[in-house]
Amino acid sequence: MAPVPSLPIKVGHIDDVQELRKAKPATVPERFIRDMADRPKVVPNLSSSLDIPIIDLSKLMKTDKDEVMQLKTACEEWGFFQVLNHGIDLNVVEDIENVAKDFFMLPLQEKQKYPMAPGTVQGYGQAFVFSENQKLDWCNMFALGVEPPCIRNTKLWPSKPVNFRETLEIYSREVRKLCKTLLKYIAVSLGLKGDVFEEMFGVAVQAVRMNYYPPCSRPDLVLGLSPHSDGSALTVLQQGKDSSVGLQILKGQTWVPVQPITNALVINIGDTLEVLTNGKYKSVEHRAVTHKERDRLSIVTFYAPSYDIELGPMAELVDEKNPCRYRRYNHGEYSKHYVTNKLQGKRTLDFAKIQSKTSN
């Protein structure tokens, strides 16, 4: 069953950030201004030695042992990597970026024909806002359920730009194939049979979220997207070609920027794989920051098991040295839990954590 909120909720007025930007105020409304501790440090964007790993899918597909090892290290130590030679035609990648951009550039009135109702996650607006005093992200979102067909709300699939629907169908088909391929090698890297996730997931749930972050006069005060981990098994993130560097991942205590690489896609491990691997592969906290002059577009696909399945740490990854860290649960329930709570770092996964006696 698709997750829905059970009670009507009051979220107050949510400004559309593109409209705010058009007015070009020197400061930003109070509701976007973060508490001191949550504000991003604005530092020059220098490439550092702390860059997320790069994985070449064409090498993985030849079961190159070194590449499988690199994948394992990426999933254990970073929870993020960029994939090169991902096999998706570059025209498909370019087309989705163009229709996403064209959609966000439509007049507000046109976009508001597809509203994200308070407390829901599909349509145009801001997701994860559940109260009148919650801080807002400097981001406009457009999210749609794609697969299986029963999660689609076709009334929210826009008629403009005219090629939006067809382009999203083609893109989603390709990304679905990529997710299946990556999950195969992720299984191999864990020493498991390549088809273990495909067999376990049933008809996988797939959703897309397009995030548009206009420039912000005070990037030091706001966040583009609040810190969170993804609820999916795997996430595929495409950064717009001329977009600002905005994605940051939390490595230890440091927010590390993800430097875009031409023609690469960013992949991250979601909460579901963290649970299945008993914490061996990490769903890492990340956020987006804004830029004073430049905008940012990201197109994000969430790939997850069918709502019907029950899951928990796989028996092969639990032993005396690695005691079971998560309980078993129904994935539909976790999806509902995820989409009915605000983004709050890694806290959403407390839903499944078994509190060990020694942890605080």
Ligand SMILES: COC(=O)C(/C=C/C1=C(C)CCCC1(C)C)=C/O[C@H]1C=C(C)C(=O)O1
């Ligand atoms: C704004 O939406 C999200 O960020 C989001 C929602 C995804 C979904 C839809 C848009 C349609 C119905 C299915 C689903 C809940 C996946 C994030 O999704 C994460 C959270 C879970 C759980 C997941 O699998 O991806």
Ligand SMILES: O=C(O)CCC(=O)C(=O)O
């Ligand atoms: O824009 C980005 O890079 C971050 C997007 C993201 O993390 C998400 O949509 O879940």
Ligand SMILES: [Fe+2]
């Ligand atoms: Fe994310």
